[in-house]
Amino acid sequence: xxxxxxxxxxxxxxxxxxxxxxxxxxxxxxxxxxxxxxxxxxxxxxxxxxxxxxxxxxxxxxxxxxxxxxxxxxxxxxxxxxxxxxxxxxxxxxxxxxxxxxxxxxxxxxxxxxxxxxxxxxxxxxxxxxxxxxxxxxxxxxxxxxxxxxxxxxxxxxxxxxxxxxx
Amino acid sequence: xxxxxxxxxxxxxxxxxxxxxxxxxxxxxxxxxxxxxxxxxxxxxxxxxxxxxxxxxxxxxxxxxxxxxxxxxxxxxxxxxxxxxxxxxxxxxxxxxxxxxxxxxxxxx
Numbered sequence: 001x002x003x004x005x006x007x008x009x010x011x012x013x014x015x016x017x018x019x020x021x022x023x024x025x026x027x028x029x030x031x032x033x034x035x036x037x038x039x040x041x042x043x044x045x046x047x048x049x050x051x052x053x054x055x056x057x058x059x060x061x062x063x064x065x066x067x068x069x070x071x072x073x074x075x076x077x078x079x080x081x082x083x084x085x086x087x088x089x090x091x092x093x094x095x096x097x098x099x100x101x102x103x104x105x106x107x108x109x110x111x112x113x114x115x116x117x118x119x120x121x122x123x124x125x126x127x128x129x130x131x132x133x134x135x136x137x138x139x140x141x142x143x144x145x146x147x148x149x150x151x152x153x154x155x156x157x158x159x160x161x162x163x164x165x166x167x
Numbered sequence: 168x169x170x171x172x173x174x175x176x177x178x179x180x181x182x183x184x185x186x187x188x189x190x191x192x193x194x195x196x197x198x199x200x201x202x203x204x205x206x207x208x209x210x211x212x213x214x215x216x217x218x219x220x221x222x223x224x225x226x227x228x229x230x231x232x233x234x235x236x237x238x239x240x241x242x243x244x245x246x247x248x249x250x251x252x253x254x255x256x257x258x259x260x261x262x263x264x265x266x267x268x269x270x271x272x273x274x275x276x
Contacts, residue, residue: 081238113236123248130238
C-alpha cells in the first residue's frame with residue numbers, strides 16, 4: 001500500500017521489526033516490535049508538550065490563526081471520549097493545501113493525540129475524532145500547509161470531571 | 168472477548184461533481200493506553216489502532232496516525248471532494264498486527 005510522504009526524522013529503530021508487522025509472522029514480545037510501518041513512534045513517545053511539538057513540527061511556538069477552528073465541549077462529561085472537530089479555512093488545491101494537522105492535549109501522558117495528513121482531494125482540511133483526556137486541560141490544533149506555513153488554533157480549555165486515561 | 172474490528176463506513180452514495188462529502192467511520196478496538204491495570208494489579212499492555220489509511224480509486228486521500236489518546240472504538244470523520252465515481256477504501260492497523268479494511272462506493276455525476 002502507498003505510504004504518504006513522511007518527514008526526515010523518522011529514523012525509528014523499530015523499522016526492521018515493523019516491516020514484518022502485518023505479515024502474520026509471530027513476533028517476539030518486545031514493546032515496539034508490532035508498531036505499524038511508518039507510524040512515527042518518536043512523535044508519540046514524547047511525554048511533554050514541547051518535546052511532542054519539536055518532534056512533530058520542529059518548533060514549540062506557532063502563531064494562532066482564526067482559520068484553524070477547533071470545536072470541542074467546554075465541559076467534557078466523559079474524559080474517556082471527548083469529541084473534537086478541527087477544520088481549517090484554507091484552500092485545498094494542488095499548489096496550496098493543508099498537508100497536516102496535529103492535535104495536542106497539553107498534559108496528557110502522550111501530548112500528541114493524532115497527526116492527520118490530507119491531500120488536495122480531501123477538499124476540506126476537516127476531521128472529527130474522540131480523544132481521551134486525563135484531566136482538565138488545554139487542547140490545540142496546529143495546521144501545516146504543503147509549503148510549510150504553520151498556524152495554530154487558539155488553545156481551548158476542556159474541563160474534565162472524570163479523567164479518561166485509565167491511570 | 169471484547170468485540171474488535173467490524174469497521175463501518177458511512178458516506179453518501181451519490182454526489183455532484185465538486186461537492187465535498189463527509190465520510191464517517193467507526194471500528195471496534197480497545198485503544199488501551201498501557202497505563203491502566205487489571206484487577207490483579209498488572210499493567211494491561213497498550214493495544215490501539217496506530218494508522219488509518221484512506222484511498223479513493225486506489226489513490227491516497229488522507230491518513231491519520233493515532234496515539235493511545237484516541238478513545239476506545241474509535242470514530243473518525245473526514246471529507247472528500249467528489250471528483251469521479253468510485254470506491255473509497257479505509258484500512259486500520261493496530262499495534263498487534265491487526266489489520267481491517269472496508270470499502271464504500273459513490274456515484275458522482
